[in-house]
Amino acid sequence: MLDNNLKTQLKAYLERLTRPIQLVASLDDCDKAKEMQTLLNEIAELSDKISLSENNDPAVRKPSFAITSPGHDISLSFAGIPMGHEFTSLVLALLQAGGHPPKVDADVIEQIKNLDGDFLFETYISLTCQNCPEVVQSLNLMAVLNPRIKSVTIDGALFQQEVEQRQIMAVPTIYLNGQVFGQGRMSVEEILAKLDTGSVQRSAEKLDAKAPYDVLIVGGGPAGSAAAIYAARKGIRTGIVAERFGGQVLDTMSIENFVSVTETEGPKFAVALEQHVKAYDVDITNLQRAEKLTQQDGMTSIQLASGATLKAKAVILATGARWREVNVPGEKEYRNHGVAYCPHCDGPLFKGKRVAVIGGGNSGVEAAIDLAGIVSHVTLIEFAAELRADAVLQKKLHSLPNVTVITQAQTTEIHGDGQKVNGISYKDRVTEAVKHVELEGVFVQIGLVPNTEWLKGTLELSRHGEIIVDAKGQTSLPGVFAAGDVTTVPYKQIVIAVGEGAKAALGAFDHLIRS
Incomplete structure (x- = not known):
């Protein structure tokens, strides 16, 4: 699982442990469980302060593993293999469970310790999500500092049945004691503000x-x-x-x-x-x-x-x-997973793919022109009967062979497969017919x-x-x-x-x- 470079770096980090930690694996016979077993064995071999055991409790998600410390009531676990963006979350969890002091303000630590109540956080994440790690790391820290807080990080791709049952369409999605607590990026201070009403x-x-x-x-x-x-x-x-x-x-x-x-x-x-x-x-x-x-x-x-x-x-x-939003189903769910608002920043990520631009003003037409040189095809969707952009921009747009312009079109929904965008629907304002376009990205350009x-x-x-x-x-x-x-x-x-x-x-x- 870990290459030699990662092992060397992780070994150096683990030298900062001040107390023993225990990895408790809950495994089944699937391929991911075997990968998890390999990862845990490699981690345990890097420090004499780390031990590895197994838990056969049928009520625990499999495959998953918990990180705890003997003599300390810590409930922190990963239902998935925390690689990609979440590898840092794994390293921090190991260090903090092992007694290494967290880099947060003293008053934040005190506020976490003083929270009154029993809190079970379940956080559904994607290993490619850049917003998920801050949520995971915040909740893991809270679980280390307060024995009444439990944090479970769940890889949505690995537990698809749960994702479908709970109808999760965006990550990170946080459940607290079985109810949706929040979605999207949240810092530890933001989480505490929602929990500690007196703060x-x-x-x-x-x-x-x-x-x-x-x-x-x-x-x-x-x-x-x-x-x-x-x-x-x-x-x-x-x-x-x-x-x-x-x-x-x-x-x-x-x-x-x-x-x-x-x-x-x-x-x-x-x-x-x-x-x-x-x-x-x-x-x-x-x-x-x-x-x-x-x-x-x-x-x-x-x-x-x-x-x-x-x-x-x-x-x-x-x-x-x-960014001004179109406010249609799928927009919020797939933001940063195919729905974008800045062609200058995110356009190169869609090289060779099909995208739509919503908006026929200067910003929308400029975006379509820019994107046409990167992506395979651009569909520009405009609500009005005509584009509103300057004539020189419209002339340039219409000269491009890989651009389709659709006017009199009202965007009705952005579609996806649960992970990323795969299409868009619009209503023809003349015929009232609803039409669908298959694509990989949607750029909303209706202003700021x-x-x-x-x-x-x-x-x-x-x-x-x-x-x-x-x-x-x-x-x-x-x-x-x-x-x-x-x-x-x-x-x-x-x-x-x-x-x-x-x-x-x-x-x-x-x-x-x-x-």
Whole structure:
């Protein structure tokens, strides 16, 4: 199972174990059970602190294995072979069960230990899912720290009957005590916030007590991170408040166009952003949504959904934008599994495949043109009777031999096989007939929605809801700047957002020294 390179790396990690751990296998006669047995034997051979035993309990999923430590009540198991993206989850589970301290804040550890209740988490994952590991690692950590928490990670491909019975169409899907708890990427802090209902009030009280900042950044994506770094480097009191640190980058499968980084994945890029910000004296507040902006006596206040209020002499708004959705069955289920929103980022992943583009405006036609040079065939679907893109773009589109344009078409459903997209259905708005197209990918290009609903009536927005900014990132309010996808700056790209974040921070600093 493990090549020599992986064995060498894993052996080095296992030297950090401070107490014995036990692997308990529950196996049957299938081929995957034999692979699991091989993997467990190889792991056990790498450390004298690891022992291996078997469990013949018929009630336990097979094949699966548990990781525990003698004398410690740990209930953590994998119903599947944790390779691919989940290999890191396996390594961390071994280390944490073996006493190696986790890299999380002390207050998070204390919050996990103090959870009151019995929690059985069952997490259905795919070994190719990039969003699953964070959920698995968070729940495994909780199972190590709190004996009343049980975590089971289930490979959906290996337990198809369960997947069908529970009608699971997206990963990760988390069940808590037999009921759906959540879907999609979740950090340990997000999980705790859902479990510990009193944490919101405690957090609000702490936030209210914070002293005003020189610069407060609202948003933790590329623009917000760059702004925080540039502000902190000026030696001023800097804070950042974000609903989800990393922002939309967390949902991006592959990044291949950020200058100097040949290739990376969105979650890895988001982690790098956060680590870079933490290298400076920046006060980070995560999992907090901004709801209101007010100004008084030269100070700007940001009221949060938790009820807390943060104040600053200057504020940088970097709340980003979200892709406008078509809101049809299958869209959410297959996001990042065939449903994509960024042709620049994800287009190369569909080389040689058939894709559809939903949307006939400039962005949709540009996407179709770009994709036509990569994929085998593009089907562009437009709701209206005519494309809305500029004439020059339409001329180029119609010149391409591998593009089919369908107008007067209403997308009704995106189809898949449980793992990835395999087709799309649309209704002909003239004949009312429902038609089906077989393909491997769907790019939704019906525009972006800036996250500015909470700012309406406060500062000047464009007709599209974007924050209007000048060359220095200044908004219509003194001392309030903005950067990234939430603004009127064209071309919504990570590299542009980073530059705009830096510019807004410099603009805010210039405002502070002049006022």
